[in-house]
Amino acid sequence: MKVVILPGDGIGPEVCETAVTVLRAACASSNIALDTEEHAFGGAAIDQYGDPLPPATLEACLGADAVLLGAVGGPRYDEAAKKGAPRPEAGLLALRREMGLFANLRPSRLFEGLEEASPLRKSVVADTDILVVRELTGGLYFGEREEGSDRALDRLPYSREEVERVARTAFEAARGRKGLLTSVDKANVLATSRLWRGVVEDVHKSYPDVRLEHVLVDAMAMHLVTHPSRFDVVVTENLFGDILSDELSAVVGSIGLAPSASLGEAGKPGLYEPIHGSAPDIAGLGIANPIGAILSAAMLLRHSAGEETAAASIEAAVAWCLADGLRTHDLGGSASTKDALDAVLSAL
Numbered sequence: 001m002k003v004v005i006l007p008g009d010g011i012g013p014e015v016c017e018t019a020v021t022v023l024r025a026a027c028a029s030s031n032i033a034l035d036t037e038e039h040a041f042g043g044a045a046i047d048q049y050g051d052p053l054p055p056a057t058l059e060a061c062l063g064a065d066a067v068l069l070g071a072v073g074g075p076r077y078d079e080a081a082k083k084g085a086p087r088p089e090a091g092l093l094a095l096r097r098e099m100g101l102f103a104n105l106r107p108s109r110l111f112e113g114l115e116e117a118s119p120l121r122k123s124v125v126a127d128t129d130i131l132v133v134r135e136l137t138g139g140l141y142f143g144e145r146e147e148g149s150d151r152a153l154d155r156l157p158y159s160r161e162e163v164e165r166v167a168r169t170a171f172e173a174a175r176g177r178k179g180l181l182t183s184v185d186k187a188n189v190l191a192t193s194r195l196w197r198g199v200v201e202d203v204h205k206s207y208p209d210v211r212l213e214h215v216l217v218d219a220m221a222m223h224l225v226t227h228p229s230r231f232d233v234v235v236t237e238n239l240f241g242d243i244l245s246d247e248l249s250a251v252v253g254s255i256g257l258a259p260s261a262s263l264g265e266a267g268k269p270g271l272y273e274p275i276h277g278s279a280p281d282i283a284g285l286g287i288a289n290p291i292g293a294i295l296s297a298a299m300l301l302r303h304s305a306g307e308e309t310a311a312a313s314i315e316a317a318v319a320w321c322l323a324d325g326l327r328t329h330d331l332g333g334s335a336s337t338k339d340a341l342d343a344v345l346s347a348l
């Protein structure tokens with residue numbers, strides 16, 4: 001299995017290195033031949049090449065079985081962008097588009113022992129286990145943009161085909177879980193949301209065994225903190241999915257725990273990354289929670305290598321460590337990134 005590693009910026013390299021070490025250990029114990037190749041990406045690639053997605057990095061990603069990414073961005077690059085420099089985040093958007101990664105799977109479940117880390121009451125957060133399926137290559141992030149000091153514009157385009165393919169991914173996922181799909185939109189205002197709702201209903205005809213409900217995004221933001229355990233799979237457009245999945249990660253403990261898999265057509269390489277950003281406020285301190293990145297490596301084994309046993313062994317090791325009291329600072333503890341790595345390796 002050939003995996004391209006994109007450490008990126010801020011805590012990206014810290015959590016990525018940790019996840020690669022766990023990935024290597026899981027592959028070694030399952031006799032999976034792993035070949036890794038690191039490439040410059042994001043701010044680090046701007047520093048080196050003036051380009052957040054250099055051609056050699058893109059070529060390597062397209063030719064790999066999978067890509068493992070840390071995170072990109074940071075204040076230094078935000079400042080430089082004001083003077084016309086490229087943005088690290090633009091490299092990530094371009095990579096998602098070039099790799100055709102239209103479906104972003106973002107699971108969030110309450111791990112045993114983490115009830116106290118949730119801001120919600122134990123009785124409210126208990127049994128929360130949600131898979132957000134976020135559309136990843138359409139909508140506002142990819143629409144036409146105009147930027148001026150007195151007027152700016154971001155367009156939000158969606159086509160039937162773009163909604164159909166991500167809806168199919170979500171219905172398939174719901175079929176393999178509890179059988180409930182919640183489609184989130186803003187159909188009382190947005191034309192794209194009315195298209196979204198209609199297309200999701202059309203796709204539903206092929207999945208009569210899945211229950212489908214529609215919820216408006218503002219109410220959904222509320223439901224996720226009042227009764228998160230009633231949801232199963234949530235499908236939504238790019239921006240709403242970005243926001244709701246960060247909210248949900250905090251509901252079950254911390255954004256540092258949340259992994260993701262970005263997938264395109266079957267047989268094409270997937271991209272795996274924790275859902276958090278480069279966390280400049282804690283970068284370099286050695287205290288970042290690497291679990292979101294480690295669980296992303298597990299998703300890589302499942303979705304890009306078909307290695308379910310190796311994936312499940314990483315997830316079980318993480319669950320065991322958390323149940324055993326492993327707490328990084330975001331979870332109210334004092335474990336370092338290295339402590340978390342050592343604990344997961346020993347559990348594995």
Ligand SMILES: NC(=O)C1=CN([C@@H]2O[C@H](COP(=O)(O)OP(=O)(O)OC[C@H]3O[C@@H](n4cnc5c(N)ncnc54)[C@H](O)[C@@H]3O)[C@@H](O)[C@H]2O)C=CC1
Pocket residue numbers: 011015070071072073074075089092255256257273274275276277278279280281282287288289290292330
């Ligand atoms: N996929 C990517 O590469 C993403 C990049 N970004 C970029 O990251 C930069 C920072 O963005 P923010 O809005 O601050 O979001 P962020 O997710 O980096 O951080 C938000 C808060 O969560 C904490 N946090 C995040 N990950 C953590 C971890 N693994 N362990 C412990 N604490 C963690 C941070 O310390 C911070 O207080 C920006 O430049 C943004 O554009 C943001 C989101 C995704």
Ligand SMILES: CC(C)CC(=O)C(=O)O
Pocket residue numbers: 089092093242275
């Ligand atoms: C372009 C990214 C920085 C957007 C984001 O926040 C994410 O994908 O989680």
Ligand SMILES: [Mg+2]
Pocket residue numbers: 242243246275
């Ligand atoms: Mg985000």
